[in-house]
Amino acid sequence: MDDRYERGLKNRRAVLGAAYVAQAQARTTPFDADFQRFITEYAWGEVWGREGLSRKTRHLLTLALLAALGHEHELEMHLRATAHTGVSPEEVREVFMQVAVYAGLPAANRAFAIAKEVLKEEL
Secondary structure, X not given: OOHHHHHHHHHHHHHHOHHHHHHHHHOOOOOOHHHHHHHHHHHHHHHOOOOOOOHHHXXXXXXXXXXXXXXXXXXXXXXXXXXXXXXXXXXXHHHHHHHHHHHOHHHHHHHHHHHHHHOOOOO
């Protein structure tokens, strides 16, 4: 395995948790193997591996973008991952307030609903 892939796996595990990554790897088939490698190398190895922003800041931005774009499955996954990145429920709330202003009330409303379900133990 090359450095970018290994760096990507390390970042992916640190953010999403080792158990989630192991499950994702176990579900990989020949059909999506190239795509899974691409995600690990590019998203997690290259972008999440850059030094310009902290992991927490990258995660806050990711939450905002996923909420704004209506990517509910990914948003749910990343809300669960806040336990690994130090993002608090209060910070999630503030991110979704920003989403409401810049991406619209329906996007923020749905994001709040998903967060209430995912983070119900912490709220």
